[in-house]
Amino acid sequence: MSERGYLDAASAEPLHPAAREMLLSAVDSGWADPVRLHHEGRTARLLLDNARAVLADAIGVRPDEVYLTTSGTTAIQAGLSAVRAARERVGRTVVHTAVEHSAVLHSAGDEGLEVGVDIRGRVDQEAFSDAVRRPGVAVAAVQSANHEVGTRQPIAAIAQACGDVPLFVDASASIGHDVVPEGWSVLAASGHKWGGPAGVGLLAVRKGTRIAPAWPMDEREDGLSPGFPDVPNALAAAAALQARLGEAEELNKQHRAWIDEVRRRVPADVPDVEVVGEPDDRLPHILTFSCLYVDGEALVTALDAEGFAVSSGSACTSSTLKPSHVLAAMGVLTHGNVRVSLSRETTYEDVDRFCQVLPGIVQRIRAEVGM
Amino acid sequence: MNVDLDCQGMVCPLPVIKLAKALPTVAVGETVTVLADDPAAAVDIPAWCRMRSQELVEATGKSYVVRRVS
Numbered sequence: 001m002s003e004r005g006y007l008d009a010a011s012a013e014p015l016h017p018a019a020r021e022m023l024l025s026a027v028d029s030g031w032a033d034p035v036r037l038h039h040e041g042r043t044a045r046l047l048l049d050n051a052r053a054v055l056a057d058a059i060g061v062r063p064d065e066v067y068l069t070t071s072g073t074t075a076i077q078a079g080l081s082a083v084r085a086a087r088e089r090v091g092r093t094v095v096h097t098a099v100e101h102s103a104v105l106h107s108a109g110d111e112g113l114e115v116g117v118d119i120r121g122r123v124d125q126e127a128f129s130d131a132v133r134r135p136g137v138a139v140a141a142v143q144s145a146n147h148e149v150g151t152r153q154p155i156a157a158i159a160q161a162c163g164d165v166p167l168f169v170d171a172s173a174s175i176g177h178d179v180v181p182e183g184w185s186v187l188a189a190s191g192h193k194w195g196g197p198a199g200v201g202l203l204a205v206r207k208g209t210r211i212a213p214a215w216p217m218d219e220r221e222d223g224l225s226p227g228f229p230d231v232p233n234a235l236a237a238a239a240a241l242q243a244r245l246g247e248a249e250e251l252n253k254q255h256r257a258w259i260d261e262v263r264r265r266v267p268a269d270v271p272d273v274e275v276v277g278e279p280d281d282r283l284p285h286i287l288t289f290s291c292l293y294v295d296g297e298a299l300v301t302a303l304d305a306e307g308f309a310v311s312s313g314s315a316c317t318s319s320t321l322k323p324s325h326v327l328a329a330m331g332v333l334t335h336g337n338v339r340v341s342l343s344r345e346t347t348y349e350d351v352d353r354f355c356q357v358l359p360g361i362v363q364r365i366r367a368e369v370g371m
Numbered sequence: 372m373n374v375d376l377d378c379q380g381m382v383c384p385l386p387v388i389k390l391a392k393a394l395p396t397v398a399v400g401e402t403v404t405v406l407a408d409d410p411a412a413a414v415d416i417p418a419w420c421r422m423r424s425q426e427l428v429e430a431t432g433k434s435y436v437v438r439r440v441s
Contacts (some may be wrong), residue, residue, distance in 0.1 A: 292391075294384060295384060315409070322411075323415075327414065331414065332414075332418055333418040334418075335383040370388075371388060
């Protein structure tokens with residue numbers, strides 16, 4: 001099978017042509033140290049400022065509220081721990097939903113206070129409001145939308161409930177694919193999820209939010225991301241986001257319609273399938289479903305052989321052999337799980353052919369176990 | 372009457388497949404007790420009961436008691 005249908009954009013979006021073009025020119029012009037006073041350094045500084053300005057504009061903040069980190073994960077870790085350290089006198093508790101990215105869960109650690117979600121992955125707002133009002137809460141962490149099932153969280157209402165507690169929003173799954181939520185104090189995102197290169201994280205900290213980096217600081221990024229900056233990749237990520245936002249209206253409409261079609265066709269053509277997540281209030285490009293009695297690893301492998309790249313939250317596909325904590329928190333079937341996520345290069349033919357080959361594959365895997 | 376189903380050492384989706392095959396062998400109102408140590412079973416057995424409209428009577432540790440209701 002030579003024809004590939006890449007349906008795993010939520011893991012990594014292919015590099016946007018605008019990012020590639022920018023990267024190729026920036027490696028020649030933006031290699032010097034941007035904190036130096038010489039010509040080469042000033043050139044790199046100019047490019048870095050440019051990248052920052054473009055990223056700030058894309059998410060609706062001031063350039064001096066944007067910090068560049070070395071990945072989405074480091075943006076999450078730096079942002080959460082710096083806000084938490086600044087509120088040490090109040091407490092160290094991180095209130096978070098049960099469906100946050102693992103980087104948030106790892107950062108919260110033993111002092112995390114988890115708030116449950118409903119079967120569609122939406123946070124229990126009453127429980128959240130109660131949790132955030134408890135004594136000792138340093139920060140609340142709620143994602144803009146879920147990376148596995150696409151469900152949006154009600155960030156505006158959450159922000160209201162937070163009161164004086166700073167709200168950290170992991171917007172990695174949604175930036176470039178959906179509107180930027182409002183009401184947060186700190187926001188994190190990841191370049192390779194919108195078509196930029198890997199190794200670029202974005203951390204936005206609203207003025208007035210106190211931060212105290214809790215690690216050895218240097219003069220870079222106000223101490224939030226120590227080490228020599230990757231100017232060419234930052235520029236490429238900025239170019240990708242700018243280009244992507246220019247295409248967003250058309251792409252998102254298309255993705256929404258195609259995901260709606262997959263959402264309709266899969267359960268119609270495959271018996272015993274549970275499609276999970278919010279049907280409407282969701283990201284445009286992600287759909288997740290689970291097939292009863294099907295081994296997730298066998299399904300991913302069989303789809304790959306048919307030319308399709310998808311990911312899975314099933315335990316057998318993870319290195320830890322534990323099912324996705326997102327699916328578990330929602331209480332939905334974790335085996336036979338497939339996440340389909342569309343990139344800007346996905347065509348209708350990919351989507352249509354996926355819907356055509358899936359029923360036969362599922363039937364074959366079920367037949368092997370006598371179901 | 373209750374049927375015991377030892378699925379220890381089995382990984383997803385085997386415990387659920389065994390349960391799906393065993394439940395029709397008991398009468399309506401009777402139970403199947405699944406012993407499963409796969410972490411996915413803790414989510415998937417309750418999810419299967421919900422999808423199949425069967426009753427999860429009890430889930431304690433690695434033991435799941437499921438009553439056939441239809």
